[in-house]
Amino acid sequence: MICVKIDKNKIIEEIRYFLSNISSIFTDGKNIYIELNDKIEDLENKGYEIVNCDKIKKRTPKLSDIFEGIRSFYLLGDILLISPKKEIDKQLLGQVILRVNPRVKSIFVRKKVKGELRINELEFISGEYKTTTVYRENGINFYVDISKVYVNPSLSAERKNLSDEIECKGIILDAFCGYGAFTLYLLKKCSYVVAGDLNLDGLYMLKKSLSLNKLPGYVDIVQYDAFFLPFRDKAFYLVIADNPTVISSFKEELCRVSDHEVLFYVLAKDEKEAKEKLGGYRWIPINDYSKDLRIFKGFVRCNNESI
Numbered sequence: 001m002i003c004v005k006i007d008k009n010k011i012i013e014e015i016r017y018f019l020s021n022i023s024s025i026f027t028d029g030k031n032i033y034i035e036l037n038d039k040i041e042d043l044e045n046k047g048y049e050i051v052n053c054d055k056i057k058k059r060t061p062k063l064s065d066i067f068e069g070i071r072s073f074y075l076l077g078d079i080l081l082i083s084p085k086k087e088i089d090k091q092l093l094g095q096v097i098l099r100v101n102p103r104v105k106s107i108f109v110r111k112k113v114k115g116e117l118r119i120n121e122l123e124f125i126s127g128e129y130k131t132t133t134v135y136r137e138n139g140i141n142f143y144v145d146i147s148k149v150y151v152n153p154s155l156s157a158e159r160k161n162l163s164d165e166i167e168c169k170g171i172i173l174d175a176f177c178g179y180g181a182f183t184l185y186l187l188k189k190c191s192y193v194v195a196g197d198l199n200l201d202g203l204y205m206l207k208k209s210l211s212l213n214k215l216p217g218y219v220d221i222v223q224y225d226a227f228f229l230p231f232r233d234k235a236f237y238l239v240i241a242d243n244p245t246v247i248s249s250f251k252e253e254l255c256r257v258s259d260h261e262v263l264f265y266v267l268a269k270d271e272k273e274a275k276e277k278l279g280g281y282r283w284i285p286i287n288d289y290s291k292d293l294r295i296f297k298g299f300v301r302c303n304n305e306s307i
Contacts (some may be wrong), residue, residue, distance in 0.1 A: 001023065001035050001036065001053045001054075001272075002035075002036055002039060002050055002051070002052070002053065003033040003034060003035050003036070003046075003050070003051050003052070003053040003056065004018065004033065004034045004036065004043065004048050004049070004050060005031050005032075005033055005049040005050075005051050005194050006031060006032045006034065006048075007031060007032075008027075008030070008032055008065060011032045011065075011066050012067065012068075012089070012092075012286050015092070015096060015098075016065070016092065018034050018036065018040075019095060019099070019113075020039055020040060020097070021036050021037050021094065022034055022035070022036070022037070022096070022099050022100060022106075023035040023036060023037045024055070024060060024100055025061060025066065025100050026058040026060060026061060027058075027059050027060075027061040027065055027095070028056055028057055028058070028059065029059065032065065032066065033051070033053065033056060033058075034060060035053050045093055050068075060218065061094075061171070063082070063097075066096065067084075067088050067089075067093055067096070068086075068088075069084050069085055069086040069087070069088050069235060070083075070085075070088070072081060072086055072154075072259060074110075074151070074153045074154075075104065075135075076133055076135040076144065076146065076151060076153065077104065077133030077134050077135040077136075077233040078103055078104060078105040078106065078133055079104075079106045079107075079108065079130070079131070079133045079146060080097060080104045080106070080107045080108070080124070081108055081109075081110045081120075081146065081151075082099075082107065082108070082109050082110065083109070083110050090123075090125045090126075091111065091126070093107075093126075094107045094125040094126025094127065095126065097126070098126055098127055100197065104127065104131050105127050105128050105130070106123060106124075106126075106127040106128050106129065106131075106133075106144065106216075107124075107125040107126045107127050108122045108123060108124055108131075108260065109122065109123040109125060111123060113150060113245070115189070116198070117148075117149075117150075117198065117199045117202075118149055118150045118243070118245065119147070119148065119149065120146070120150060121147075122146065122147060131145050131146050131148075132144070132145045132146075134145075134212065137151075137153060137156045137159075138156055138159075138160050138185075140184050140185065140188075140209075140213055141208050141209060141213055142179060142180070142181070142184070142212075143179075143205050143208040143209045143212060144179050144205055145201065145205060148199070148201040149178050149179045149199060149200065149202045149205060150178065150200065151179070151181075152181070153219065153232075154287055155181070155230065155286070155287060155295075158286045158287065158297070159181060159182055159184060159185045162182070162185065162240075162263075163185035163188060163189050164185055164189075166186075166190075166238065168186075168189055168190035168222070169237050169260075170236065170237025170238070170259070170260070171192055171193075171194060171235065171236050171237055171238040172186060172190055172192075172193050172194070172236060172237060172238045172239075172240065173193075173194045173195075173196065173231070173235075173238070173239045173240065173257065173258075174186065174193060174194070174195045174196070174240050174242075175196060175229075175239050175240060175241050175242075175243075175254060176196075176197055176201070176226065176227060176241060176242050176243040176253075177195035177196060177197045177203070177206060177210065177221075178199065178202045178206075178242075178243040179187070179202045179205040179206055180195060180202075180206030180209050180210075181242075182242060182304070183195040183206060183219060183241055184206075184209060184210075184213060184215065186217065187215040187216070187217030187218075187219060188215055188216070188217070190217050191216070191217050191218065191279055192217060192218050192219075192220075193217060193218075193219045193220075194219070194220045194222060194224040194231075194236070195219050195221050195222070196221070196223065196224050196226075196229075197219070197223065197224075198224065198225055198226065200223055203221050203223055206219075206221060206223060226243075226250050226253065226254070227249075227250065227253060227298050228253070229253050229256070229257050231257045232257070233256055233257065234256075234257065234258065234259035235257050235259070236257055236258055236260075237260045237265065238258070238260055238261060238262075239254050239257060239258045239261075239262040239263070240262075240263045241254050241262055241263060241264050241265065242265045243265070244250040244265045244266050244267040244289075244295050245256075247266050247267075247277075247278070248266070248277045248278060249262055250263075250291070251278060253271065255302035258302055260301070261299050261300060261301045262285060262299075262300050262301075262302065263297060263298075263299050263300075264278050264297065264298055264300055265286075265295055265296070265297050266278055266283075266295070266296050266297075266298070267289055267293050267294075267295060267296075268283075268293065268294065268296050269292055269293060270294075271283040271285075271296065274296040278298065278300055279300055280299075280300040280301075282298060282299075283297070283298040284296060284298065
């Protein structure tokens with residue numbers, strides 16, 4: 001097959017010309033190469049450099065190599081979520097992705113998180129309009145509807161690390177379980193977990209995900225308002241509180257039902273601000289949230305001691 005060699009800085013200008021004839025796109029780190037399905041006559045006379053695809057050390061390009069301004073993206077099953085940091089040609093982006101990645105069926109731009117249930121505002125770009133999918137993360141299958149829950153695959157390493165680190169000495173509460181991102185990891189290790197959330201749709205997704213996995217643990221699924229947890233005092237050995245943007249508002253109630261400690265995830269500029277919000281003294285950064293904010297985690301005992 002022949003390839004057209006294009007300067008990375010000119011890819012957007014040139015890719016439109018080849019759009020209907022693209023077989024694949026790759027890079028060698030310096031240039032972008034478009035592999036063509038069919039030969040286009042007179043390309044060299046039009047100023048294009050033609051090369052043998054087989055002689056190139058191929059690497060899959062990042063989306064940002066082709067479309068400047070793509071901050072991040074997640075592929076969840078067959079749904080692609082994109083977060084641009086500036087205005088881009090969304091129609092062209094959708095056409096290119098669908099042509100070069102057969103796994104992708106639907107493409108959305110992910111915008112701000114809104115509302116009490118922390119759900120992303122979405123803009124449909126291209127492909128089949130559908131919001132439900134099954135995606136696999138560290139050997140676990142998750143059923144999700146991206147229009148009804150917040151999905152954050154960037155915390156997959158943190159979820160796995162936590163399930164490896166914690167001790168299952170008593171009952172664990174996943175206090176803001178959403179679609180069960182932490183819950184299913186915990187069930188691989190712990191015999192019993194209580195998973196709760198205000199979002200009934202998320203709890204339905206968790207139930208469906210349980211049927212997609214063979215996990216040894218047992219889970220009770222409960223809908224509640226976390227300001228008024230329906231549990232007795234000190235009911236849980238460990239409470240996991242993954243609601244970083246507003247977690248401070250729930251501290252008193254989460255501490256009430258914890259017999260040992262609460263694992264808080266909080267949004268803050270630095271460790272000092274995390275400490276000011278929730279007490280304790282040891283806060284670990286686990287993920288960037290924006291230019292100035294990061295997500296920190298800390299195991300906090302409710303006498304304001306941290307371990």
